[in-house]
Amino acid sequence: MNQFDCVVVGGGMVGAASALSLAELGLTVAIIEKSNPAVFSPEQTFDLRVSAISLASEQLLKQLDVWPQLQSWRMCPYKRLGVWEQERSYTEFNAQDINQTHLGHIVENRLIQLSLWQKMHQHNNITIFCPDTLIKLEQNSADVELTLSSKVLRAKVVIGADGANSNVRKLVHIGTTGWDYAQSAMLINVQTEESQQDITWQQFFKTGPLAMLPLPGNYASLVWYHEKDEIKRLSTLSHADLELEISTHFPKRLGKVTVIDKGAFPLTRRHANQYHKGRVLLLGDAAHTINPMAGQGVNLGFKDVKALTHVIATAIGNGESWQQADVLARYQQKRRTDNLLMMTTMDALYLSFGHVSPLAKLARNAGLMMVNKLPNLKNKALAYACGINSD
Numbered sequence: 353m354n355q356f357d358c359v360v361v362g363g364g365m366v367g368a369a370s371a372l373s374l375a376e377l378g379l380t381v382a383i384i385e386k387s388n389p390a391v392f393s394p395e396q397t398f399d400l401r402v403s404a405i406s407l408a409s410e411q412l413l414k415q416l417d418v419w420p421q422l423q424s425w426r427m428c429p430y431k432r433l434g435v436w437e438q439e440r441s442y443t444e445f446n447a448q449d450i451n452q453t454h455l456g457h458i459v460e461n462r463l464i465q466l467s468l469w470q471k472m473h474q475h476n477n478i479t480i481f482c483p484d485t486l487i488k489l490e491q492n493s494a495d496v497e498l499t500l501s502s503k504v505l506r507a508k509v510v511i512g513a514d515g516a517n518s519n520v521r522k523l524v525h526i527g528t529t530g531w532d533y534a535q536s537a538m539l540i541n542v543q544t545e546e547s548q549q550d551i552t553w554q555q556f557f558k559t560g561p562l563a564m565l566p567l568p569g570n571y572a573s574l575v576w577y578h579e580k581d582e583i584k585r586l587s588t589l590s591h592a593d594l595e596l597e598i599s600t601h602f603p604k605r606l607g608k609v610t611v612i613d614k615g616a617f618p619l620t621r622r623h624a625n626q627y628h629k630g631r632v633l634l635l636g637d638a639a640h641t642i643n644p645m646a647g648q649g650v651n652l653g654f655k656d657v658k659a660l661t662h663v664i665a666t667a668i669g670n671g672e673s674w675q676q677a678d679v680l681a682r683y684q685q686k687r688r689t690d691n692l693l694m695m696t697t698m699d700a701l702y703l704s705f706g707h708v709s710p711l712a713k714l715a716r717n718a719g720l721m722m723v724n725k726l727p728n729l730k731n732k733a734l735a736y737a738c739g740i741n742s743d
């Protein structure tokens with residue numbers, strides 16, 4: 353039978369989390385994904401793509417019962433977050449200040465996806481079509497017809513979670529606003545002299561920030577933002593030459609490192625004009641691709657999953673027809689403004705640190721020092737970034 357309540361296109365972190373959440377509500381769900389995630393073995397090197405998982409995202413992953421699996425594989429908690437431009441403006445946020453044991457965990461994207469896939473395989477309400485790909489999508493008043501490379505499916509509702517270049521978004525003609533940033537980012541996995549650290553930090557420069565995200569053991573993920581040409585040049589260097597560049601440019605607190613792996617990523621901003629059209633909804637990067645500077649990308653996607661699940665669960669609880677357009681529209685109302693606010697805040701930060709004038713620099717550093725002196729404001733900002741306070 354190829355008829356489902358929901359078909360989720362894209363089995364990345366957000367698509368897999370939405371499939372599981374909707375299946376838990378008792379809906380029949382199909383998920384379509386191009387490629388199977390590779391199985392885990394402890395000797396595998398760290399994935400280059402890691403995410404700073406907020407407390408709110410951790411809560412979702414616990415609800416979906418994948419957190420214990422991730423803990424048994426590998427992850428690294430952090431308790432402190434350091435931010436500065438000039439040394440004198442160094443500002444540190446601490447989990448204790450908001451009565452938490454930690455601010456988040458650095459987890460490899462691939463492992464988050466894999467843990468969710470293991471659960472999907474065990475769930476009676478979920479059918480996985482993989483490897484497969486969506487080719488055509490046609491909506492009518494009763495349902496949606498999805499043509500895959502191997503078969504045709506029918507769904508009451510379709511979730512587009514197929515990433516930044518979403519085919520679902522294109523097939524239903526939802527436009528986007530956005531641009532490519534002048535910078536790129538280089539992700540570098542390194543072995544550190546320091547043993548495992550409980551801090552993640554970021555120093556700002558006019559060319560973009562330099563960041564350190566701790567990994568389990570004496571490893572770390574470095575993020576180097578710079579103009580595209582400079583990132584291209586750095587990408588061509590041998591590991592030994594890159595180590596020299598790191599020791600020249602990264603803050604001294606990093607200590608000596610050995611490069612293990614590296615990769616460059618372009619930075620784009622895209623925001624879908626609608627998250628909802630007829631029976632189709634967009635979630636995660638398909639709806640919003642954000643500057644990764646504050647590590648909010650997948651955390652926003654997980655907030656989308658929570659919001660959609662809440663909307664549908666409430667409708668079912670109230671005896672409403674959950675697939676009706678006015679019910680589905682509530683998801684967009686809950687999420688689009690929040691995501692836009694986060695994207696705009698990141699851009700304001702990006703533009704502000706790109707200003708070279710001495711006055712702008714003075715204002716930025718004074719701003720950071722002021723935050724240090726206003727614990728109330730500092731703790732509110734921290735709680736919001738961790739996803740435990742929506743104000």
Ligand SMILES: Cc1cc2nc3c(=O)[nH]c(=O)nc-3n(C[C@H](O)[C@H](O)[C@H](O)COP(=O)(O)OP(=O)(O)OC[C@H]3O[C@@H](n4cnc5c(N)ncnc54)[C@H](O)[C@@H]3O)c2cc1C
Nearest residue numbers: 362364365366386404486514515636637647648649650651
């Ligand atoms: C340099 C960099 C650093 C980042 N750091 C962080 C961070 O620290 N914290 C954070 O929260 N976020 C971070 N992000 C963002 C984060 O990686 C994304 O927000 C996240 O991966 C989005 O997840 P997703 O499931 O929405 O999309 P994706 O991860 O892109 O998954 C989409 C899935 O859909 C599948 N797919 C696509 N098209 C089709 C099709 N036609 N048919 C079937 N399947 C299809 C793909 O194979 C893929 O598995 C970073 C991004 C970058 C570029």
